[in-house]
Amino acid sequence: MEFNDRELANEIRSGSNVAFEQLMRRYSRLAYKIAYGFLGDVDHAMDVTQTTFLKVYERLGSWRGEGDLKSWIARIAANESLNLVRAQKRRPTTPLEDDLFLQSDPTQEQNIDLRESREALHRSLESLSPRQRLAVILRYFRGMTPSQISAVLECSEGTTRNILFRSLRKLRSELIATEEAL
Secondary structure: OOOOHHHHHHHHHOOOHHHHHHHHHHHHHHHHHHHHHHHOOHHHHHHHHHHHHHHHHHHHHHOOOOOOHHHHHHHHHHHHHHHHHHHHOOOOOOOOOHHHOOOOOOOHHHHHHHHHHHHHHHHHHHOOOHHHHHHHHHHHHOOOOHHHHHHHHOOOHHHHHHHHHHHHHHHHHHHHHHHHHO
């Protein structure tokens, strides 16, 4: 039986392992993609995903059902990713998914252009602050709405829109500077 998020949370609080498995199936891909977007490493992303769901299980009692469960889980995944980045004292990377750049039967020249474009965008994303990078990843690579992102970032929707606007402006200027350098 499929439950909505509130029913699922209530079932889990009642001790249903089946409901928790359903919750993990529903949101583990989201948590993994957020973690991978920050960390750029499959193993670290899997670790963060596991940690995220341990925390979800432990803290589900504190979720009051006022917000979106998806946003709450995304925030936990983002925080866990940032914690790992800080613990490793390294700058997070944001690998881009290859399917964003795939073409059918590209020529060698097109492959070189695609690789250069991907690398330029990757470097530009690294120039953003972790909060800006998270907003861009959630909006443009994960398709979340500004209201969902505002729940993850724990700020108003207007602030989220401002973060996205400034992030895109910074990305644009970084990409233009990279293109001019070539």
